[in-house]
Amino acid sequence: MAQDHDTATTIDRLSLLRSILVGVLAVLAALTAGHLIAGLLNPNASPFYAVGNSAIDLTPAPLKDFAVRNFGTNDKLVLLAGMAVVLLLVAAIAGIVSRRSPLPGVVVATLLGGLGIVAVLTRPDTDVIDVLAPLTSLVAGVGVFMWLHGVAFRTTTVDGSGRRQFLYTVAGIGIAGVSGQLLGGSVEDSRTAVGDLVPATPAPPIPAGADFPQLGTPRFLTSNRDFYRIDTQLDVPRLRAEDYVLRIHGAVEKQLMLRFADIRRMRLVERTITMTCVSNEVGGPYVSTSNFIGVPLRDVLAEAGVKPGAEQLFSTSVDGWTCGTPVADVLDRGLLAIGMNGEPLPAEHGFPARMVVPGLYGFVSATKWVVDMEFNKFADKQSYWLKRGWGRQAPIKTQSRIDSPSGFATVGPGRTTIAGVAWAQPRGIAKVEVRADNGPWVTAELAAEVSTSTWRMWRAELDLAPGLHTVDCRATDKTGYRQTEMRVPPIPDGATGWHSTTFTVQG
Structure with a gap:
């Protein structure tokens, strides 16, 4: 007798994989629905961004300093990735504890939605109407979880209707997320409409020899x-x-x-x-x-x-x-x-x-x-x-940096060129010196000065024997102050210390 491919049978518990998929898709649907509405109202009302921005504001200063020090301009990307991982774990757990009933997952979705609502309502860059974004997120999360749970609770036949419903959900989530991002991008049209900016007093041309x-x-x-x-x-x-x-x-x-x-x-x-x-x-x-x-x-x-x-x-x-x-x-x-x-x-x-x-x-x-x-x-x-705990008045400190050779580089034999930049706005740079292996200081050649409110490039040539060398640099500003050797961290009001680089000269 031929098998009936159009009949579906019911089960009393979801498989582990299906339960995780239900939880993950529901959370993604919630986030993209909120992102879509935020694109219409205020991009910062996106629940994902609102919660993340609130987390940044509530993060203790030492942890903020650690993030900037270790991740630099990628600190926000690290936070976003961390939030995404946590959300996916929570979504997976919500699905797993809902293998028999959708109620636990609904509770988790509601709590996540409530967190987004609180974040948007307490942000300084959102208005009351912006709460529509996390509200939409909550409704979408709960609704999609319950619907997908019902779909997954039926074993589908080989026609794959259940699988198609899951795929349609994934496609809808993707479209909503992309639409929300595009809707928030009208600022580029506004920039274009500004047109050419022609100053009545242009900046002087950058002189030849201002950089190396x-x-x-x-x-x-x-x-x-x-x-x-x-x-x-x-x-x-x-x-x-x-x-x-x-x-x-x-x-x-x-x-x-x-x-x-x-x-x-x-x-x-x-x-x-x-x-x-x-x-x-x-x-x-x-x-x-x-x-x-x-x-x-x-x-x-x-x-x-x-x-x-x-x-x-x-x-x-x-x-x-x-x-x-x-x-x-x-x-x-x-x-x-x-x-x-x-x-x-x-x-x-x-x-x-x-x-x-x-x-x-x-x-x-x-x-x-x-x-x-x-x-x-x-x-x-x-x-x-x-x-x-950062400084109240933070004048820029006199500093210099070696750009070439880079750390642990290998350079050819003969005279070695050391090059870098120095800055001391608005005092200006008067002199840069370099030394190799704690030897005597050598005055570097300064590039053409543009103004005291800009950095200044420098270069120096040293006769170095083959082998490993360490070169230091220090700058003196136009008030006569010479950059200190004392190392202090950037926080609360700027780092100090001499920059150095170690490299090898070939024989």
């Missing part, structure tokens, strides 16, 4: 793609220029509300500025240079009228990050930047507008996506990193 890339130093100007980035958020805020408003208030004569079009109409200048991150270890990579286009902050603030006695410009990003900058530095050389290397700011570097104050580490001077500026005293409010 052929010897291993970076190019003098860092491309936007390669410019270093350190953020506290998992996702880049997507703020359109047409929605942008900057509020200026506090200890001022007149409160201002400036739209992007207002800033764009002001007299634009272009300035070549080297920025440095306080998390940079001795010899580290978190230093970059760009031609920033914007309006001097003293011009922006002229109409507001900063009152005497104001000590701090307390600025706030659209994602809730805060920064405290000394008013004297803001008025002296601060820039409200809207362009970078000839184009509107990239989204990851603060579009539509950001602060840039040369000479201060970024955590006290470089608020991206800045939407609020309040003038007050340092005692009135503490910024994001100050609450976590």
Whole structure:
């Protein structure tokens, strides 16, 4: 007798594999549904990002420092990967404990959904309406879990109808996730609409001989793609220029509300500025240079009228990050930047507008996506990193770095060229010295200077015998201060110490 292929039989317990698959697909459906709605409302309302961003804010400062020190700009990727692994484990466990009944999995899905709702409601960069994203996530997670559990609870025949339903679910999850990501990307259209930024006062051309890339130093100007980035958020805020408003208030004569079009109409200048991150270890990579286009902050603030006695410009990003900058530095050389290397700011570097104050580490001077500026005293409010024990006023320290030869490299015989960069914004670099194997110091050749607010390349030639050598470098700034040998870690207000590299000269 031929087997009936259209009849399905029931079972009393799911197989281990099917139960895990049900749990994982339900969690993925919940996350992508929330991501899709967040793409329509506010990308930061995505439950995955909201929970992750809250976790970042609640992480103790020593753990944050460890993450930046060990993972650098990949710290957020590590967190995302860790969250994904935890969620997949929770999903698998939810499926396993639901092999007989969907109730345990429904409870787990509800708890996860509730966590997303709480995260969105307590984030500084979300509104009440944004809770629709995690609510949708909760409903999708519970609904998909119950439906897939019912599908999996029936053994399917060789026509594979059950398998097709699972595949349709996977396809729907993928489409929802991609759609949510695409919906959040309209900021690029806004950047394009800004058009060309033509400064009334362009930056002077970079002189020939300002860098030594052929010897291993970076190019003098860092491309936007390669410019270093350190953020506290998992996702880049997507703020359109047409929605942008900057509020200026506090200890001022007149409160201002400036739209992007207002800033764009002001007299634009272009300035070549080297920025440095306080998390940079001795010899580290978190230093970059760009031609920033914007309006001097003293011009922006002229109409507001900063009152005497104001000590701090307390600025706030659209994602809730805060920064405290000394008013004297803001008025002296601060820039409200809207362009970078000839184009509107990239989204990851603060579009539509950001602060840039040369000479201060970024955590006290470089608020991206800045939407609020309040003038007050340092005692009135503490910024994001100050609450976590970092420095209050963080001038950039005099530092230098060897770029070539790299550590443990092997170089050819003959004279050895040592090349690198030094910086001491806004004081400028007066001298760089190198020494080999604790021998006498040799003065390096400095590249052409662009300004005291930028880095300066250098090179030196040494006669080294074949074998292993260690070379140190130190810089002296234009105030006469010579870089200290004493090693201190980056936190709370910047690393110090001489950078060195060890390499082998061939015989």
